[in-house]
Amino acid sequence: xxxxxxxxxxxxxxxxxxxxxxxxxxNSGMSGGILWLFIIFMLIAISLLIGDNMVRAQxxxxxxxxxxxxxxxxxxxxxxxxxxxxxxxKDGSYTLLTKGHDIKLEGEADQVIxxxxxxxxxxxxxxxxxxxxxxxxVVELGQEVSAGDPLFFNKKTPDIQYVAPVSGEIAExxxxxxxxxxxxxxxxxxxxxYRVLPSIDINTADRNDILNFLKGSGxxxxxxxxxxxxxxxxxITPRDIFISTFDTAxxxxxxxxIVDKKHTLFQAGxxxxxxxxxxxxxxxxxxxxxxxxAAFTNAKGVKKHWFKGKHPAGNVGIQIHHISPIKPGDVVxxxxxxxxxxxxxxxANHRFHAEQIVAITGNGIEQxxxxxxxxxxxxxDLLKNQSVDAHENRIIAGDVxxxxxxxxxxxxxxxxxxLTVIPEGRNYEMFGWLLxxxxxxxxxxxxxxxxxxxxAYEVDTNTHGEPRAFxxxxxxxxxxxxxxxxxxxxxxxxxxxxxxxxGLGLLELxxxxxxxxxxxxxxxxxxxxxxxxxxxxxxEQG
Amino acid sequence: MxxxxxxxxxxxxxxxxxxxxxxxxDGFFTFLYSPDHVTHGPGVHIRxxxxxxxxxxxxxxxxGACYLFGMYNAGHQHFTALGMHTGFFDAANLKLHFGIGxxxxxxxxxxxxxxxxxxxxxxxxxxxxxxxxxVSGALIPxxxxxxxxxxxxxxxxxxxxxxxKEAFGGTGMNVWNIALLARVFIFFAYPTTIxxxxxxxxxxxxxxxxxxxxxxxWHTWLGNGVFDLxxxxxxxxxxxxxxxxxxxxxxxxxxxxxWEAVVNVYSEAQMWWGTIPGSIxxxxxxxxxLGAAFLMLTRVASWRIMFSMFLGAIITGMLFNASGxxxxxxxxxxxxxxxxxxxxxxAFMATDPVTAASTATGKWIYGFMIGVVGMIVRVLNPAYPxxxxxxxxxxxxxxxxxxxFILQSNISKRLKHA
Numbered sequence: 026x027x028x029x030x031x032x033x034x035x036x037x038x039x040x041x042x043x044x045x046x047x048x049x050x051x052n053s054g055m056s057g058g059i060l061w062l063f064i065i066f067m068l069i070a071i072s073l074l075i076g077d078n079m080v081r082a083q084x085x086x087x088x089x090x091x092x093x094x095x096x097x098x099x100x101x102x103x104x105x106x107x108x109x110x111x112x113x114x115k116d117g118s119y120t121l122l123t124k125g126h127d128i129k130l131e132g133e134a135d136q137v138i139x140x141x142x143x144x145x146x147x148x149x150x151x152x153x154x155x156x157x158x159x160x161x162x163v164v165e166l167g168q169e170v171s172a173g174d175p176l177f178f179n180k181k182t183p184d185i186q187y188v189a190p191v192s193g194e195i196a197e198x199x200x201x202x203x204x205x206x207x208x209x210x211x212x213x214x215x216x217x218x219y220r221v222l223p224s225i226d227i228n229t230a231d232r233n234d235i236l237n238f239l240k241g242s243g244x245x246x247x248x249x250x251x252x253x254x255x256x257x258x259x260x261i262t263p264r265d266i267f268i269s270t271f272d273t274a275x276x277x278x279x280x281x282x283i284v285d286k287k288h289t290l291f292q293a294g295x296x297x298x299x300x301x302x303x304x305x306x307x308x309x310x311x312x313x314x315x316x317x318x319a320a321f322t323n324a325k326g327v328k329k330h331w332f333k334g335k336h337p338a339g340n341v342g343i344q345i346h347h348i349s350p351i352k353p354g355d356v357v358x359x360x361x362x363x364x365x366x367x368x369x370x371x372x373a374n375h376r377f378h379a380e381q382i383v384a385i386t387g388n389g390i391e392q393x394x395x396x397x398x399x400x401x402x403x404x405x406d407l408l409k410n411q412s413v414d415a416h417e418n419r420i421i422a423g424d425v426x427x428x429x430x431x432x433x434x435x436x437x438x439x440x441x442x443x444l445t446v447i448p449e450g451r452n453y454e455m456f457g458w459l460l461x462x463x464x465x466x467x468x469x470x471x472x473x474x475x476x477x478x479x480x481a482y483e484v485d486t487n488t489h490g491e492p493r494a495f496x497x498x499x500x501x502x503x504x505x506x507x508x509x510x511x512x513x514x515x516x517x518x519x520x521x522x523x524x525x526x527x528g529l530g531l532l533e534l535x536x537x538x539x540x541x542x543x544x545x546x547x548x549x550x551x552x553x554x555x556x557x558x559x560x561x562x563x564x565e566q567g
Numbered sequence: 568m569x570x571x572x573x574x575x576x577x578x579x580x581x582x583x584x585x586x587x588x589x590x591x592x593d594g595f596f597t598f599l600y601s602p603d604h605v606t607h608g609p610g611v612h613i614r615x616x617x618x619x620x621x622x623x624x625x626x627x628x629x630x631g632a633c634y635l636f637g638m639y640n641a642g643h644q645h646f647t648a649l650g651m652h653t654g655f656f657d658a659a660n661l662k663l664h665f666g667i668g669x670x671x672x673x674x675x676x677x678x679x680x681x682x683x684x685x686x687x688x689x690x691x692x693x694x695x696x697x698x699x700x701x702v703s704g705a706l707i708p709x710x711x712x713x714x715x716x717x718x719x720x721x722x723x724x725x726x727x728x729x730x731x732k733e734a735f736g737g738t739g740m741n742v743w744n745i746a747l748l749a750r751v752f753i754f755f756a757y758p759t760t761i762x763x764x765x766x767x768x769x770x771x772x773x774x775x776x777x778x779x780x781x782x783x784x785w786h787t788w789l790g791n792g793v794f795d796l797x798x799x800x801x802x803x804x805x806x807x808x809x810x811x812x813x814x815x816x817x818x819x820x821x822x823x824x825x826w827e828a829v830v831n832v833y834s835e836a837q838m839w840w841g842t843i844p845g846s847i848x849x850x851x852x853x854x855x856x857l858g859a860a861f862l863m864l865t866r867v868a869s870w871r872i873m874f875s876m877f878l879g880a881i882i883t884g885m886l887f888n889a890s891g892x893x894x895x896x897x898x899x900x901x902x903x904x905x906x907x908x909x910x911x912x913x914a915f916m917a918t919d920p921v922t923a924a925s926t927a928t929g930k931w932i933y934g935f936m937i938g939v940v941g942m943i944v945r946v947l948n949p950a951y952p953x954x955x956x957x958x959x960x961x962x963x964x965x966x967x968x969x970x971x972f973i974l975q976s977n978i979s980k981r982l983k984h985a
Binding site for chain 2 (some may be wrong): 035060079128350352353419421425426427428429430445447449450452453454455456457458459465466467468469470471484485486487488489490491493494495497498499502508509510512513514525527528529530536540543544545546547548549551552553554557
């Protein structure tokens with residue numbers, strides 16, 4: 026309260042000064058009392074604002090938390106706009122993100138785990154960004170492997186093993202163009218056996234030991250690094266480690282459901298991670314509605330950050346931007362909740378138990394629920410007993426915005442927890458661009474959709490128009506809850522202006538962060554593709 | 568429905584043999600049907616239903632009422648000059664008929680020239696026809712005087728589309744607003760005619776008292792032939808311009824004698840409702856404001872630009888009032904919105920996303936500066952009665968610079984911590 030008093034005193038002092046000035050000039054024979062009233066009102070407002078800011082600046086210098094409302098004369102924008110933190114959030118920081126959009130779709134997965142038998146698993150070297158196309162194979166066709174046994178490694182980093190997610194027989198080593206290895210297929214045993222891993226005590230081991238353990242055990246490829254969103258470089262100690270515990274993408278799997286009953290594993294994983302960075306392990310928590318799972322809210326040894334907002338508020342990249350942005354030269358790691366659980370299994374139970382709970386979603390499929398399997402499950406096995414015409418439907422590993430199209434013969438990429446099936450949209454629509462129909466999702470106010478905010482849509486893959494030049498502006502910015510100008514960044518990438526790319530925040534982003542911008546783009550530009558080209562260019566430049 | 572699709576598909580010309588015809592076909596086909604294209608990776612699998620066609624057509628929709636009013640008003644001004652049917656709704660059949668007869672040639676010439684050039688370049692570059700000219704083509708007729716010689720119009724449109732747009736790479740690449748470029752071409756190529764008072768009222772040999780009307784078969788044969796059947800009012804080819812008629816526009820009057828001179832000829836209500844001579848589409852303020860509201864609500868146009876331009880004009884107007892050095896500067900600031908084309912420029916010209924500033928902060932600055940510069944040109948420059956065209960083109964030029972500074976501050980904020 027005392028700050029408010031100081032503000033008022035300052036404002037009155039300034040006002041008296043300006044009043045004196047006014048008195049001198051008011052003899053010039055002006056008419057129009059309204060104008061003068063307006064000017065006086067503006068002067069009062071300006072003096073209040075300046076005074077208020079001076080107090081706040083002083084408070085900031087004095088180390089007082091200016092985000093709290095009592096340092097300002099005004100009731101505080103936060104309080105007015107409902108930006109203050111919800112009562113149930115006890116610890117950690119709180120951020121309200123106002124930009125973005127939740128695309129509500131038909132086809133959410135029911136929260137039941139349907140038993141399913143998956144026999145075939147695959148590991149695809151191409152899933153891992155940054156690996157050479159022809160890795161060195163360490164297994165042969167027909168060889169028996171245990172879960173966690175090395176399959177291949179990248180020739181540049183021979184100590185990082187890429188391992189089998191299940192025990193079984195190597196059924197196929199599929200090669201693609203230029204003899205690149207595209208798939209290593211494993212026929213799973215009925216009874217899983219695990220490779221015996223060196224036992225390691227996280228509390229006593231030093232960082233190097235843990236690093237070697239992670240590289241040899243097959244966990245390393247699950248660690249992503251930013252910038253570039255690639256498999257982490259073991260030479261670099263990350264500044265911080267970030268984990269988002271909620272996913273805001275359309276039809277995304279509920280991580281509260283996935284982490285259920287794995288409280289201790291999650292904590293064990295977090296404990297191991299905290300040994301790997303000199304900074305902090307940051308946990309992004311969901312502040313949108315009910316309290317998240319206790320495994321997240323009661324996590325120890327981490328810094329908690331609550332986010333409330335629409336998609337992409339759950340993206341780790343957006344969270345990093347608000348927690349501690351990636352500056353030039355910084356390297357941070359990002360992991361998913363599933364990765365932390367896998368790490369927990371490794372350090373607590375000393376086995377590579379790559380369990381994966383997958384949400385089967387989308388309006389192109391009948392039975393939508395969760396299935397429990399292992400990483401790298403075959404798609405056709407996951408969709409067993411469901412009639413899915415692969416030609417008439419699009420099967421997507423991941424969500425509809427940034428997932429990857431897979432075939433029935435393909436495999437779920439490492440760590441992916443969602444499979445979406447939606448119909449292909451190969452149909453013409455008469456005056457499709459003109460009619461005010463509300464049956465497809467859109468963010469444009471030229472359709473009446475915005476009046477029905479709770480409507481869940483059935484979608485298909487039609488582009489609803491052809492690619493055009495960039496015309497409309499401000500669209501992407503409205504979908505980017507971060508201080509980034511996506512349209513200008515895209516243009517900088519297209520003309521390969523490296524300085525601008527870096528300056529405009531390319532290094533903070535990954536494809537998923539601009540996916541919503543791409544969805545909403547009136548000109549149908551391929552933003553994710555452009556962004557990846559930019560990231561690849563920057564990475565080559567070193 | 569499927570039969571129609573099959574029939575239309577059957578008409579498709581061969582792309583290799585006749586690329587121009589194929590481009591033309593493609594342009595019209597995608598107008599009729601949204602194509603069956605599907606997304607392909609990497610990238611999003613679903614797309615927003617919004618596309619550029621819809622964006623553009625919403626601007627055209629917002630202009631619809633301006634077209635209707637503009638046509639009618641062209642006829643109304645014609646008869647006002649003759650001293651006949653002076654009530655706004657008198658002889659509505661004649662006024663509308665006259666307006667349509669003026670509008671159709673202007674509209675056709677604009678589109679044949681503009682779209683022709685657009686189609687040619689699309690075929691030459693081998694890409695689909697971009698919808699940019701949908702809006703430019705709808706705007707150009709509205710900012711022309713009703714008696715514009717069609718040859719000038721054709722040249723202006725060709726100049727704007729070729730040098731203003733295609734030379735820079737087509738839709739989305741132009742630096743200046745296409746419609747305003749067409750207008751500025753006429754403005755500088757034929758300065759005596761456009762800044763005088765002759766072209767603003769249509770269908771007369773001159774605005775001096777006693778000048779004869781110019782009627783053609785459209786009026787005397789078709790119009791009178793049909794209206795005679797119903798016993799309605801007829802065109803009178805012996806009519807002459809009434810005594811005491813000036814045909815001057817409010818801004819022309821204000822420049823000479825301030826607000827007094829304006830209200831001697833036109834009432835405030837006349838100016839607000841737009842029953843005054845002027846460019847075809849810009850006179851009626853209420854329907855333009857409705858169009859502006861429509862664009863703002865659909866978020867097709869930027870409310871930031873509109874609002875800040877309004878603010879810029881108000882503040883500059885107040886400053887002029889405070890000085891009051893000339894009669895025009897002393898015109899109370901609020902009356903500036905009654906005269907001229909401020910609202911039309913604000914709603915439809917300044918908000919063109921391609922030529923405006925593209926950052927949110929930039930839009931505030933850009934709009935505000937248009938408001939300031941436009942008022943300066945209007946009031947302080949004796950040669951040009953209206954300022955918005957020049958102000959917008961001027962700020963179009965500076966929009967990239969504004970954006971540059973906004974982006975630079977974002978960049979330095981990011982790199983500062985390094």
